[in-house]
Amino acid sequence: MSANSIRAAGAVRGRALCPDPHARRWRLLDDAVLRWGEGGALSAVESARAVEGRGDPLPPVTHPGAVWLPGFVDTHVHFPQTQIIGSASGPLLSWLERSVFPEEARFADDAYAARVAERFCEQLLRQGTTSASIYSSSHPGATHALFEALDRRGLRAEAGLTLMDRGAPDALLRPAEEALEACGALADRWHGHDAGRLRFCVTPRFGLSCTPGLLRGAGRLAEERGLWVQTHISENPRELEATAAAFPAARDYLAVYEDLGLLHARTLLAHCVWLSPSEWDRLSAARAAVTHCPDSNLFLGSGQMPLAEALGRAVRVGLGSDVGAGRSFSLRRAAARAYDASRITGADEGPAALLWLATRGGALATGRGGEVGCLAPGYEADLVCVALPPDLEEPAGLSEDERVELLASRLVFCEDWGGVREVRVRGRRAWAATGEGAGEGR
Ligand SMILES: [Zn+2]
Structure with missing residues (x-):
């Protein structure tokens, strides 16, 4: 217990x-x-x-x-980017190379990971976040340290080892079979812990950092164990071009995940800035959920997610801080940025509706709608x-x-x-x- x-x-x-x-x-x-x-x-x-x-x-x-x-529900945040918040080296692909990958490599050291995990949990709580969907690094030890800190601090979360077997420095790569085995062991230990307060989440970083074999294995693991999947999609135009080149058989970006068993009602997709109408329709038909990360999108100059495309199709939407591309752990800040973004994209959502996305919307987007996000008898x-x-x-x-x-x-x-x-x-x-x-x- x-x-x-x-x-x-x-x-x-x-x-x-x-x-x-x-x-x-x-x-x-x-x-x-x-x-x-x-x-x-x-x-x-x-x-x-x-x-x-x-x-x-x-x-x-x-x-x-x-x-x-x-409590606020942060539907997208990277634990091993806590220490590089505000590293202005964008856009996305150069920011990953220059700021993110060198820092994430440090999480091979379990003691460092445990120290940062404590600071990370403190930052979530002090901003009023009670539930979060978290990317760890690609290290099983660091991911275990993260779960231990989340447990100790009493947070509600889903978190996963970030899957990468290509497109990053060797220190971050983990072969598909080894990575999926580590995911299975972490899920055995942590999935459903403390009556479901903690969950293990299958977490491919994105198509560019995963071979088709790893993505297919990740989809199978999620299916077999009934796990949630979180990943990034369609954030930056250069990433779109590189993804199309890496997956020549896929009709578009969404199809990379769709074709390999990663698109369903337990999928949480971050960014969705450049999706086509067809991708929005298929995402909606699959009942996948979306995490909107406007502060990160501004910081990396990625563009902005057209919120109206999602809400108009009744797609579940939560807000994400996306630290460290997001510059604050505060979901209030994320809601303020979502307001600014909605002016840019023509979505007509006011502060009350965006505050709802930061709380109740996030609970629904992460499959916790029956547990949290309402102040009414029966909810936690x-x-x-x-x-x-x-x-x-x-x-x-x-x-x-x-x-x-x-x-x-x-x-x-x-x-x-x-x-x-x-x-x-x-x-x-x-x-x-x-x-x-x-x-x-x-
Ligand atoms: Zn992210």
Whole structure:
């Protein structure tokens, strides 16, 4: 049993933003009480007035002036790029060669990997992320160290050894059979750990770094074990040309994965900047999910994903920080960048809808829609409490929708006015700002 599986019942009180389970909308409760039971699942989300009306005791407001919402879900982030965040050596292929591959080679050292894993988990939590889809390096030892840190810090995650058997320095390459065997052993150890809090995810880096044999084997492993698959697709025009040359039989980029058994309802595809209408249609028909990484796309000058193409086809979309091409672990920052990107691509999504993608959307995109991303009885109590700008007043006479949009815009755009106060996973306090009892178990 994991140390973090020891749970206690509890409650918090304050303003709460509750996502709709399916539509990109929110309900606002100005003074709510959120309770969870010993298993870490929410048992009640109700107004303080209702609690008072029954004559039940009311807990004090947990963080006055702050708002509770479901923990952020980062659907795309690279653990071994933590130390090279902001390395300005793009575009994509030169950035990989100059900044990423030399750093990822250092993860052959298990002790280094364990040190960085601890910092990585700390960065996720301090930004209010409670669940993440993570690429490790190509090293089994580093991947194991990552899972150990995720377990210790109480995070929810899917993570995988990054598969590469060509197109990178020798120190990062691992032959297909050896790599897939290592994946099997990591899945045996970690997949489903602590009642599904941790999952192993099959993680080919992208077509250019994998032979067809490795991709086919990865698809088979995912199929046999019921695992999720995450990979990159269609990020940068030069990558598209090189991929077409490396896979001459594939009709387009999506077909590289489609033809080798890697495109299905448990597939999470990052970037999707340059997909054709046919690729969008097939991705949608396969019920694959998409992770939108706008900050990374800006940093590497890759272009921007046309969000409307995905949402218009009811494709599940989450937001990804994509650290280290993304310059921040904050999903609030990712949502702000998604707003900017949506202006460029003509998608008409406002702050409330984008904040929904950063929480509930990510839960649905990663197959955790039945577990997290809603503040309602039955969902697990993965929560973040964010301070609001104290000096920004709310005008009188707004409708509820207008109030939600205003609150969402402050959460998304006013990151520098107020930070994360407290983070809980299954009700257990996983992180708290200094002065709020950081490091306490409850
Ligand atoms: Zn990435």
